[in-house]
Amino acid sequence: TQLLEQSPQFLSIQEGENLTVYCNSSSVFSSLQWYRQEPGEGPVLLVTVVTGGEVKKLKRLTFQFGDARKDSSLHITAAQPGDTGLYLCAGDNNNNDMRFGAGTRLTVKP
């Protein structure tokens, strides 16, 4: 059972468009991480957010942690084909395990 709900499950857009994907939970997390996973590879960490309301930018990617530390969003500006992949969020509730969502599978068409 995955505590984190990600939406949308699938997203297909044209190059140059903007998009936002969401990660929601009823649980509070001490931190939340976003990963990108490509076929045949393990997830690669993009960012960690720790403070409620925190916003972090990584080039064209903007990550926000909800004020209550239960949800997060990832916004991509001017998407490129290289952004294609599975975007996973994972929450740390101070146990040993990171709880992952099922991911949003993004396809950016040239």
Next chain:
Amino acid sequence: GAGVSQSPRYKVAKRGQDVALRCDPISGHVSLFWYQQALGQGPEFLTYFQNEAQLDKSGLPSDRFFAERPEGSVSTLKIQRTQQEDSAVYLCASSALGTGATYEQYFGPGTRLTVT
């Protein structure tokens, strides 16, 4: 290379066979995690080691699953009497830090297990 490596990358097993999956973490990393990723899903936690100590095995789905890290570096995940529902990608991740801190996990490429 300096990353996490896993072997084999692909494994096909007949139902009832035993399998052993290996993980070589980044040298010096204290923490090691195993995850199971079913098709179309995110990774699900299986077990966690800090050095050679298995501190959490709450995610192991049955007593057919066993993991070890005897010298605090390489880890092996063993699955006995494999079943079709065991088919998945098994991911290993390592981290430089122990628990109680926000840590970055580095993942290996995974082992894709198919049970026929």
